[in-house]
Amino acid sequence: MEKLRIGLIGAGRFGRLHVRVLRQLAHVEVVAIADIYQPVLEATAAEFGIKSEDCYQDALELIRRDDLDAVDIVSDERSHGPLVIAALKYGKHVIVEKPLSVTSEEAQAIQYLQAETNRQVMVGNISRFSQPYYAIKRSIDSGVLGNVATIRSKRNFSRSWFHSFGNRVHPVYESGVHELDLIVWYAGCRCVRVSAFERNMSGYVHPDLFSAVLVFENGLVASLDSSWMVPSGGPQNLVETLELDGTIDAEIEVIGDKGTAKFNLAHPGFTIWTDSGLQHPETTLWPTGPEGIGGAILSELTHFVNQIRKNQPSSIMPLSDSVHVMEIAEAIVDAARMGETVQLAGNGIRKYHPGSPN
The missing domain is CATH 3.30.360.10 (Dihydrodipicolinate Reductase; domain 2)
Structure with a gap:
């Protein structure tokens, strides 16, 4: 199999760590990077020898490239959901740093698109x-x-x-x-x-x-x-x-x-x-x-690459778990804000119980 061509979105401290680890993998090539901050983009490109024409301040321009197999999203939290959705629509495999999104609605949309496109989506929950x-x-x-x-x-x-x-x-x-x-x-x-x-x-x-x-x-x-x-x-x-x-x-x-x-x-x-x-x-x-x-970051990124090469979803980091985590996170925010116990149905729908003992 030819090398997996990956584009990185988010060239901050942790994004650069991802690039360093990916460059250790024999079957991977990081060919493009995106970051909204031009000085960060230029510094990262210089550090890793990435050509200026492969650098983007607009992440969607990187995602639209037809020569990329996957994208690695290491940008700020609120951008995760929209960028994962865009990447799936353009046929890319995705690894995204936690959280998957900041709303359960986005997370459920990602799960639907993943099934529809048959692309791999893995959340970088490194502790696993x-x-x-x-x-x-x-x-x-x-x-x-x-x-x-x-x-x-x-x-x-x-x-x-x-x-x-x-x-x-x-x-x-x-x-x-x-x-x-x-x-x-x-x-x-x-x-x-x-x-x-x-x-x-x-x-x-x-x-x-x-x-x-x-x-x-x-x-x-x-x-x-x-x-x-x-x-x-x-x-x-x-x-x-x-x-x-x-x-x-x-x-x-x-x-x-x-x-x-x-x-x-x-x-x-x-x-x-x-x-x-x-x-x-x-x-x-x-x-x-x-x-x-080495350590967990190497195991995580190696696993992501291997699952793409095998065309199999991850059994260690299934997308359904990350979607459910977003449902729970949203329920925690609501429960604390409203002072109410939140019930989660099987479909993720929330019900509130005013005055319930917490």
Whole structure:
């Protein structure tokens, strides 16, 4: 098979990481890039030797190219849904960074188009390709934990990062979707009821913390807490390959009637002490090793390419799970805003229950 020709949309820090990993794959060629910011576009093109005629400020111009097999969407959250829809209409396979969209209506439209066009659509929920989270899934599927009764999860981010997101998107679509995706994966069935609360401490358009309780059709109860309030003195853990000045403090606990599985992303198993502070380098997501960038990001992008080459949808990251995550995320926003419990029907239709105990 000839090399898979991919166009990248979004040439920021994470988009450039995608290009670096894709260039490690033998059967892939990144031939075009798009970004709305001309200086970023020019700098990325220079870094990776991409010709000026293959650079676009309008992502739709890139999508309309008939010599591309797939697009990799790493742009801002609200652009994801419309760009995925456009890519499918032009016959492209798609990998899109989380979230799939910011509305359940867009997500359902994407699912319909994916079936109609027979193209692959995969959401970059990287945690599914991270070894600890994948090991928890194996322990569930093998019966080691027995019947799963409850899942407890949290994901907190540095307060300084919220300046970029507070007026941009509700945190359920930025931080929350990571844990929601894992919860849906581990539960193995649909969520039917959602209660949620939120609080705005920073004065931005969107709240900087929220909590949610989810009930699934098999009786499993899951909780999710997320905040963007980790102080600047928190241990630095994104210091491998993609350096970010801050902390991701994530934990998940899956409790069954035969066993419990836990993972803490910000654990002190590997530490570096310096005069400027303490680091807990995270080494599962995108570590740099002797053969290049590895970890979950390499597994994720390799899997996407392999599924296109095999012309098979992903069993690890099925689109239907990502669509359901968008339905749950939307229900969390509604439940917190209205102070009501939200019921999710099998078709994603929401019903509200005023005065219901949350």
